[in-house]
Amino acid sequence: MTVGNMESAQLFDAGNKGRGLRATKELRAGEVVFAEPSFSAVVFDSLATQVCHSCFRRQAKLHRCAQCNFAHYCDRTCQTACWDEHKQECAAIKKMGKWPGENVRLAARTLWCIHKDTGIVSDSQLVSVDHLEAHVADLPKETSAAQGGCDTFLEYCSYGRSSLPSTTSHTSMELTLSDQRGLQAVGVGLFPNLGLVNHDCWPNCSVILNHGKIELRAAGHISEGEELTVSYVDFLNLSTGRQKKLQERFHFQCSCEQCSEHVKDDLMTAAAESEGNKPSADKVKEVTAFSKECVEKIERLRAEKDYHEVVRLCRDCLEKQENVLADTHLYVLRVLSVASEVLSYLQSFSEAAGYARRMVEGYMKLYNPNNAQLGLAIMRAGVAHWHAGQIEVGHGFICRAVAILMVTHGPNHPITRDLESMRMQTEMELKMFKQKECVYHATRDAALMKQPMISSF
Numbered sequence: 001m002t003v004g005n006m007e008s009a010q011l012f013d014a015g016n017k018g019r020g021l022r023a024t025k026e027l028r029a030g031e032v033v034f035a036e037p038s039f040s041a042v043v044f045d046s047l048a049t050q051v052c053h054s055c056f057r058r059q060a061k062l063h064r065c066a067q068c069n070f071a072h073y074c075d076r077t078c079q080t081a082c083w084d085e086h087k088q089e090c091a092a093i094k095k096m097g098k099w100p101g102e103n104v105r106l107a108a109r110t111l112w113c114i115h116k117d118t119g120i121v122s123d124s125q126l127v128s129v130d131h132l133e134a135h136v137a138d139l140p141k142e143t144s145a146a147q148g149g150c151d152t153f154l155e156y157c158s159y160g161r162s163s164l165p166s167t168t169s170h171t172s173m174e175l176t177l178s179d180q181r182g183l184q185a186v187g188v189g190l191f192p193n194l195g196l197v198n199h200d201c202w203p204n205c206s207v208i209l210n211h212g213k214i215e216l217r218a219a220g221h222i223s224e225g226e227e228l229t230v231s232y233v234d235f236l237n238l239s240t241g242r243q244k245k246l247q248e249r250f251h252f253q254c255s256c257e258q259c260s261e262h263v264k265d266d267l268m269t270a271a272a273e274s275e276g277n278k279p280s281a282d283k284v285k286e287v288t289a290f291s292k293e294c295v296e297k298i299e300r301l302r303a304e305k306d307y308h309e310v311v312r313l314c315r316d317c318l319e320k321q322e323n324v325l326a327d328t329h330l331y332v333l334r335v336l337s338v339a340s341e342v343l344s345y346l347q348s349f350s351e352a353a354g355y356a357r358r359m360v361e362g363y364m365k366l367y368n369p370n371n372a373q374l375g376l377a378i379m380r381a382g383v384a385h386w387h388a389g390q391i392e393v394g395h396g397f398i399c400r401a402v403a404i405l406m407v408t409h410g411p412n413h414p415i416t417r418d419l420e421s422m423r424m425q426t427e428m429e430l431k432m433f434k435q436k437e438c439v440y441h442a443t444r445d446a447a448l449m450k451q452p453m454i455s456s457f
Contacts, residue, residue, distance in 0.1 A: 008033045020198045020227050027222040030407040035213045040109035041189030045102050051186045054082035056177050068093040088112045178209050200229035201258035206372050206408045219370045238265050264366055270326035279324045287324040291331035298338055307342050314339035327362045349388035356381035375404030386426055395426035
């Protein structure tokens with residue numbers, strides 16, 4: 001049942017994929033197809049005291065709700081704006097004497113919102129939340145019971161209302177919410193219209209959170225009538241790995257061209273090649289197994305913030321991978337990514353820049369040219385080179401990142417504005433450097449001209 005409308009997209013029957021959205025007009029790269037506020041959203045448990053529960057901004061000093069002592073806000077304005085959503089949550093937390101996990105809080109907010117607004121929160125919402133696919137029947141009984149926290153959920157909901165809503169919640173697209181810089185996930189929300197956009201591992205749209213709303217943006221030229229697609233998972237995985245994640249989380253078998261034809265799987269598992277020579281299959285197998293174990297250790301140590309040990313392991317792993325695994329191999333790219341990020345944090349910019357450059361070269365052979373992850377990786381490489389004193393290389397990377405993020409994030413996103421400021425700064429520094437270089441060469445040439453000629457006779 002369609003209940004709303006939007007200018008650039010319409011609901012249609014997508015065959016065995018169910019419902020989908022298609023373009024109602026020709027779209028250019030970077031054009032916003034639609035923007036949508038969350039139907040309901042919550043801050044992650046781990047960041048509950050560091051992020052505003054209304055605008056999702058990270059702040060050093062937040063004001064705590066005096067009634068439940070759980071919700072935190074930038075100021076009175078944010079608290080007032082969020083009160084309609086928070087008041088039932090506030091009552092439930094006070095009665096329980098504790099706050100449940102983010103999944104229970106999100107599910108409860110969704111149910112309360114359905115009961116209050118009958119599943120519709122805006123005129124552009126195409127379907128009511130209770131008409132979206134739930135996939136509850138697809139879950140194993142032990143999974144739906146254990147992971148859902150049913151007892152806690154029912155108790156929590158009953159405390160938030162005098163009676164439980166009679167409507168059964170149906171899950172729309174769940175999306176992580178980032179902070180004001182767009183760099184760290186700080187919460188999770190439900191977006192009904194986005195839930196109608198089907199998956200493709202090589203999509204024609206990207207999704208970004210911008211000023212409290214998600215934006216669906218065209219990643220390239222889209223023809224009128226063409227289906228709109230986004231990727232539910234990162235492309236940087238083997239086709240079988242992506243299919244497994246999609247089946248487990250979204251309950252469908254991906255049959256897109258990238259998965260059906262195993263596109264780029266060969267690059268993601270490639271062995272190094274030098275002058276036509278390749279390592280033996282046994283050597284590749286040995287180093288791959290070593291890399292897998294090493295990556296797991298690196299991630300664990302990174303979570304423990306043992307950054308110097310992370311760097312040591314990254315160096316060891318990259319040395320072992322050299323001349324065995326190609327720079328497009330998944331394990332090489334994962335180690336390069338962590339190494340460049342941690343070394344930048346430790347301000348070892350020269351070494352970080354070298355790893356970041358190799359990472360970007362691998363990414364560019366795998367990712368869609370207008371992929372947000374590629375743009376952010378190029379930005380990181382640019383910043384590392386800039387801080388390492390390699391201004392010209394850094395400026396080149398930053399310019400390329402700006403071009404991608406203008407499509408994926410748009411000109412008004414905080415991270416794009418920051419990146420544009422970096423571009424202007426590196427451009428100015430580069431001009432000053434070249435001017436000084438010209439003055440130096442001119443001074444040197446003038447000095448040489450004044451020196452007396454020495455005859456060989």
